[in-house]
Amino acid sequence: MDADRQLDEDRPIAERKTAAPVAKPTAAPARRPRTPERDMRVAEQPAFVLHSYPYKETSLIVDVLSRDYGRVALVAKGAKRPHSKLRGVLQTFQPLSVGWTGKSEVRNLTAAEWLGGLLPLEKSALLCGFYLNELLVKLLARDDPHPALFDHYVEALNRLAHEEAAPIVLRRFELALLRETGVAGDIAVDATNRQPVEPDRWYVVDPERGPRPALPSDTWPRVAGKTLQDMQRGDYADATTQSQSKSLMRFLLAHHLGGAPLNTRQILLDLMQL
Secondary structure, eight states: OOHHHHHHHHSOGGGSOOSSOOOOOOOOOOOOOOOOOOOEEEEEEEEEEEEEEEETTTEEEEEEEETTTEEEEEEETTTTSTTOTTTTTSOBTOOEEEEEEESSSEEEEEEEEEOOOSOOOOHHHHHHHHHHHHHHHHHSOBTOOOHHHHHHHHHHHHHHHTTOOHHHHHHHHHHHHHHHTTSOOOTTBOTTTSOBOOTTSEEEEETTTEEEEOOTTOOSOOEEHHHHHHHHHTOOOSHHHHHHHHHHHHHHHHHHTTTOOOHHHHHHHHHHOO
């Protein structure tokens, strides 16, 4: 036995040399640092003001419906000041071109320009417009783009401004809103067999599944298959379709609103029985 080996055996176990080095545990791979979220900058985006309310002393929070970004909340700094250029621009039912920046839930408005092109809403049409806005605020999630719904909104405002029958304009928009937000599909297809509804048969519309044949025990609104077919086509010329679709849409909207009241709808019901 050589001197080095003897010396090693005389040491405490913890200090003895080992025949081979002990492999160290492999370190966990280092996590990549998260890339900071980029500051979103949007310019010249078609939009409409849905609702606004005061923020601090001189500013507003403005809820807008934009074509490509959906419903967005923006801070309009200084908009309440007497000489602010934004005071006369941030009006409801006016086509706007807006820009904003930011990455938080509420962004900073950087530009707003009136585009024109739509007649102003007056009298009962104005109240109908506020009803559409209230529906969008309560049913449309923020930052959820719906370009087709934006176009339906523009069409509804244009029809109201030209004094087309308000009940028909509202029914068409209500159904478009439920479709675009994914809570209503083809309203003329029987959910039990995926076949077209029969014009002469009575149906109820399950808010989560769609139409099915009505049962004697059903308490939901009963509608004729023809009414559902007319609604699917956007044809409300039949007085029965108008009446049944009003009850049906009131029922479906109440369900998807979770019982939350619609202030403008109650006013409309009182004034026009829409």
